Amino acid sequence: MRSPAIVLTCPTCGRRFRVRNWEGGERAACPYGAHTVALLPFKGGGADRCPLCGKAGFYREKRFPRALGLGALALGIALSFYTYGLSLAVFAALDAVLYGLLPWRLVCYACGTHIEGVPPAPDQRPFDLHLHERYRYEQAGRR
Ligand SMILES: [Zn+2]
Ligand SMILES: [Zn+2]
Numbered sequence: 001m002r003s004p005a006i007v008l009t010c011p012t013c014g015r016r017f018r019v020r021n022w023e024g025g026e027r028a029a030c031p032y033g034a035h036t037v038a039l040l041p042f043k044g045g046g047a048d049r050c051p052l053c054g055k056a057g058f059y060r061e062k063r064f065p066r067a068l069g070l071g072a073l074a075l076g077i078a079l080s081f082y083t084y085g086l087s088l089a090v091f092a093a094l095d096a097v098l099y100g101l102l103p104w105r106l107v108c109y110a111c112g113t114h115i116e117g118v119p120p121a122p123d124q125r126p127f128d129l130h131l132h133e134r135y136r137y138e139q140a141g142r143r
Contacts, residue, residue, distance in 0.1 A: 007114035008052045010037055022051070047118040050108040057109040057135050059127045060120040062102045069095065109135035 003021040010017065010030045019028045024041035039051040049056050076091030106115040106124060109132055 002117050004047070004115055004117040006039075006051055007116070008037065009112065010035075011052075012037070046121050047106050047115045047124075048121075050111060050113050051115070052113045053108065053111040055108060055110045055135065057131060058106040058115070058120070058124045059109060059131070060104045060106055060124050061127065062099060063105050063116065064099065064102055110139050 003023045005018055005020050006022050007016065007018045009015070010032065012035045013030060013033050015030070015032045017031050019039075022028070022039075025039065026041065027036040027038055029036050037052070040049060040054050041051070042048050047058060050058070072091050072095060076088045079087035103116070104120050106118060106120055107113070107127075108115075
């Protein structure tokens, strides 16, 4: 398996950057300044805690290039005039196939860090508003 990539917001300067091929190192150099970000390696094999904030609440989402989906939809609508709506059905089917092939990424509820290249565990469900509120609330309470 390839090493995961993480996308995080630097706690020092507040900018977002990606760490490619993260092999569990305990710090990453921020590309925007002469400082490093402390990271927490996973405890087990999967993404069991957030490398940045250490919480274990993640949701899964597809790494879907939104612009591509919208472009395909617009093209389907434009062509449907000539194909009597058939192109819409074709594009919808294509969309579904593409969606199935796309990899997941995990997003930390508490700090928004992305983890790519790690298959989600069964209990890492798609976005849940209640969990989101709970983590946000905890986060606010600590400040
Ligand atoms: Zn920084
Ligand atoms: Zn986090």
